[in-house]
Amino acid sequence: MQRLEWLAVVRHGLSTGNVTAQEAETAGLESIDIPERDAxxxxxxxGREQAEAVGRFLKxxxxxxxxxSPYLRTRQTAEIALGDSGVPVVVDERLRDRELGVLDLLTAxxxxxxxxxxxxRRERLGKFYYRPPGGESWADVLLRLRALLREIREDHPGARVVLFAHEATVLMIRYLTEKLSEAELMELAHRTAIxxxxxSSWRGTEPELFNSVAHLRREDAPHTRQEDVNAEPV
Incomplete structure (x- = not known):
């Protein structure tokens, strides 16, 4: 299989939906009042300021x-981060967020x-295989991500590629790149809030960064591999 020189995945910047969802969870509400469709x-x-910091990292x-991802928040993040760099951009629906079906807009x-x-049913099947009615399981999302990564590697061997995507996507890219087991992925998801x-990045097959926010703290901060162990479930 062809390899990339460097692969990175960036979660989108803070969105209005992230803010509203956190407020609903904190207030103990049952539903999240987001007027737009998820896309x-x-x-x-x-979030726009965070995207500017990503731009400094990518320079x-x-x-x-x-x-x-075709979702507005990811496209805005990429547009701000890449600016006038001239980096070619491909929008691919396989990078979209996981579809939640009947669980959409509900708090825990x-x-x-x-x-x-x-x-x-979710408790019995586990997060990896549970598919909400009208939605996707993690395994479903992995099928489309696996196909996307294979295509990128075949079409751009030896390239340096950055993905702009979503919270769960970051974890699943790590699962695919590092060949983790289901148990390892679920443990990672349990203890890591993306x-x-x-x-998160890899040089060839070697892990480089994970969930790094050093670039958000100050412009000249060192970039080190790190995990947030005070995590919320994804």
């Missing part, structure tokens, strides 16, 4: 190609209160 949720002002680590409390049978505009 149309934009960046919050802080020091220039990619040959950017592949971007809302799922328990309104869909208790689904909550029990930060907005964090960067």
């Amino acid at each position: 149309d949720v934009p960046l919050a002002p802080e 020091e680590n220039p990619p040959d190609l950017a592949v971007v 409390r809302g799922v328990q209160a309104r869909l208790p049978e689904e909550a029990r 930060a907005n505009c964090s960067i």
